[in-house]
Amino acid sequence: MEKFKVLGISDEIIRSLNDMGFEEPTPIQEQAIPEAMAGNDLVGQAQTGTGKTAAFGIPLIEKVRHTGGRIQGVILTPTRELAIQVAEELNKLGQYANVFALPIYGGQEIGRQIKALRKNPQIIVATPGRLMDHMERRNIRLGDTKILILDEADEMLNMGFIDDIEKILKETPESRQTLLFSATMPRAIQNLSQKFLKNPTFVSIKAKEVTVPLVEQFYVEVPDRQKFDVLCRLLDIQAPELAIAFGRTKRRVDELSEALKKRGYSAEGIHGDLTQAKRDSVLRQFRDGVIDILVATDVAARGLDVSGVTHVYNFDIPQDAESYVHRIGRTGRAGNTGAALTFVIPRELDHLRSIERHTKRKIVRMPVPSLTDALEGQQKLAVEKLLRVIEEGNYDEYKGRAEELLNQSDSVALVSAALKLLTKEPDTTPVKLTEEAPLRARRDRNRPPQFNRRKGPGENRPPFNKNRSRPHA
Template sequence: MASFETLQLSPEILKSIQEMGFESTTAIQAQAIPIALTGQDLIGQAQTGTGKTVAFSIPVVEAIDPRDQKLEALILTPTRELCIQVAEEIARVGAVKGVKVLAVYGGQDIQRQIRALRNKPNVIVSTPGRLMDHMNRKTVRLQDIKMVVLDEADEMLDMGFVEDIETILSACPAERQTLLFSATMKMGVQRIAKKFMRDFTVITVKQSEVTVPTIEQVYYEVSENHKLDALTRLLDIQNPELAIVFGRTKRRVDELTNALKTRGYLADGLHGDLSQRQRDSVMAKFREGELEVLVATDVAARGIDISGVTHVYNFDIPQDIDSYVHRIGRTGRAGKSGIAATFVTAREVPHLHQIERITKRKIQRLPLPTLAEAKLSKQRIAMEQLLDACQQDSLNGFKGLAEELLEQQDSLLLVSAAIKLLIKGTNEIPIKLTAEQPIRIKKPAYQSGNRRPNKPNGGYSQQHTRRGRTSHR
């Protein structure tokens, strides 16, 4: 893994990458981008889900000058779904630079595409068959193409596009740069490479072995601005001993950490901007159970090996499969079981299905718990807290007060009031944040400046302190 800052990218690209939330490169990105930036032809053998779209999107955008208002880059994909996905990714990479991208695929009204082509896109992402239609109509001309990318080349050949691909490549300028990405190097792919590519370099990135048999993997489809509520509702109900929450960026980690703290959770953040001393302090508290939730970026969490982590929450879905496998592997250590939950927006569901295909594991979709279920869980925890407190030896000093109260009120009423105090509600207030989307947090029931109520001692270890602060969310 390497930082994007080490790749000598333009300020516009670096800003786009930062806004996209990518903290470090994947293996294919670290190897392919420097070579592609030199203008050399390249073959990248890598599976879907390794981050290869960004690996070719960055060189494509770097090679384009939007002021020329010419079609300078062409990306061919086998399916309309991948066509749309790649176009969206290139648009995000080129957003700051002002690069115009158009997806062209079968099944969409061709007249609409013709009208869009009049806006002179800099990049076209297309399926081969539909691009051939436009070439025959002369609504797409390839004389100014500087770069061609064949994405999922083996799949395009398997689908019978070999003649279309040869026709398209023959119509492009001979001095163009060609990048080819394929999961396999079948004979058809090799023939295309030998015929249409010059002095190419081959990069091979193997998918990491996926061994997560003891981890229960689930996901929740939730909109971006409801993720925090979803997370805290799960924390309340699942009541994990130790949990790691993964965020996409350092800023995301800071804001999520602050939001959780404001809601009363014992949380702290871990990311690359922390000094080694700060990092060691956070990890020490997490190991000792002084924290119940660790919020971290992928880079910062590398090498974390702590037993007792029962839950991992992917607040933001990772960009590549390796990161996903690494994240969920922080739980289920030493043969123990663990739960890995991922929050995805509707647009991210196809990416999650790619993770399923490559890991060969079904990720179960679950409905978010209802507010009623969360309330019942809080009641259960409060009851457990009271029952556990009954086992303590330090209650003698309170028995006189209890007898006095029992003389004034019914015992059932007193216990009900005690439970109510432990699970009393909170007032929701919006706080403006600078992350990808606003995160709504709740103001604790106790007033700022006051100390939080003491948690019960006795049979409770520090990593069970959640029950002691349930009433202050």
């Protein structure tokens, strides 16, 4: 905790950090917290899993902890899942500082949110669309905002929230402090920062610091039509305790989750078209271990933080290196090891090499497993089950029957029969998934921006579509 104390953090938050199991600041926290605590505007380039929520959450709580009444801090996030996740972490950080953060997002009954707003939270964590709804209804006024944070700004841009973000920023006082966090820095994000931030400090966590060192990374080169059979074999061989399989599209997630269930696996899918109640139900089942495999799109998994995920399967290769880092960061957490395996069709090998260059990490080729490998994997699991029962020693009531069987049959035959009963043989039920078009490697457009320089009045900015309808948050 000494390294946190050096950053000038109050005893109440230090106590919370201790309860949460923090030991020392991550690189983004070390760089961002002093700047934000000093009241400076800040641009942080960092992915999910680097500790950025605490990097902006600690200064935010320090700034609002002695205030009451109206909303003092606003955090904008691209998805409802991330809004909930960020609010939960802020409430843990602020538990001894009497600070309350309220998540505001689409899909939840608006009357329930209005009731919660009457309790005067100091902080709201909101998706842009739902926050605009409340502002238009006069349920939320941002005139007292002291600090505004844009989390995963590039993802909000990709989802079409740029117009809403600009409107929200214009409703806050010019004297506010603004922090912007983004995994990538496209031109539109640079323009946003130049327009609304005052001489911001720029901090960046390089790719080599965000590719989780405890995650073993592999790829399998396989045609699209064979991916599903290979996934099933891997599941039989590796027997993950909790696994996430990423699909590129909603259709892919639906087809893959149904196909897995058809072959007897405990799986469910989540994507943006599901109702909030359904998504909450699936995530609760996954967290509780009721289902073993979660099939998800990138957007649906944003902000997802489930402890105990042992394997990540990129059924479809991610769009870019940032998405790859985000996906594999779902495992290998809290000091635990994890494994990430990416399926690559031959025409996507250049795209894989591009990801390797950006992450500065070699992804190891794995041979395509056979049906024999899958069967051996299940046999190994059966042996482990038997040995575990022997180790636990809770089988005395079965000894008499075992002795009777040994008098009738050979011991090797008996153990072989037991293993056969315990072994799940590979299921080859025919399944057909709609093929996805291959991805091509793209040129790197994310050069580090120069945030100390503002654009002059004669310099062009890319136009925004003012007529774009607001996406549902």
